[in-house]
Amino acid sequence: MSTVAIFLMIAGVFFFTTATIGLLRFPDCYTRMHAAGKGDTLGALLLLLGLALYNLNDGFSLAALLVSLKILSIAVFIFVANPTASHAIAKAAIDAGVRPWTRKGGKP
């Protein structure tokens, strides 16, 4: 079980890393939202899932199960909150009149 947990956490860290690289490389606020909004969701989901499994690793007990359930509820919260926050930031940018970067328009 800890092998699975470690694999999940490594995958989570990988997606966090690519999200950060995307955040640094993408040209404007909208494209950066793609990297931050998505990479974080799956990255955090995998990391927390890995932690929840790892927590159950040494001895299955009610207390450990409750802690794992709490960790999972953080994952559920992120799953709902992250796209909502991405949407709020993207809408704020549109309302503020930020023009999306395009291939034709060149560098912002």
Next chain:
Amino acid sequence: MPVYAKDEMIRVLVTSLALFPVWLVWSGMFDAFHLTLGVIACAVVAWLSRDLLITRTDFSRLPREMVRFFLYLPWLLYQVVLANVHVASLALHPRLPIDPQLVKFRSGLKTDLSKVVFANSITLTPGTITADIVDGEYTVHALSKKAADDLLTGDMEKRVARIFGED
């Protein structure tokens, strides 16, 4: 009892029932004292948020919607993984092959809840972010032409409509 008060009671009851498992997990104590505290706390919170959290009064379709929503989740998770692989490959690509564009389209979804589920699903899936919803019109920022085309096939909208029995 007047109809309005009865509706309110049902809402408070359903909210309490939804809150109580959360209390159980968070508190982790199952003796009579803490369970009683939990029931009181859930009832107070449900009463204070009676016209905030749950606004519907007809719960007859709720079980069916929940079952369908949980059946929808695996597909959504698969799409989330695809989204991340897509964005990761774009971010790591030496030439950064992105072609961002704003797409506007109309959706036939009726209720607020189905619109929100659809909007969040769009944001979570490959290369698209919902930026605005005005009535039925979605403004979506797509990272590439392919992402925009995938969205406009309407496959996801059909799946969301099916959850809420709007198809």
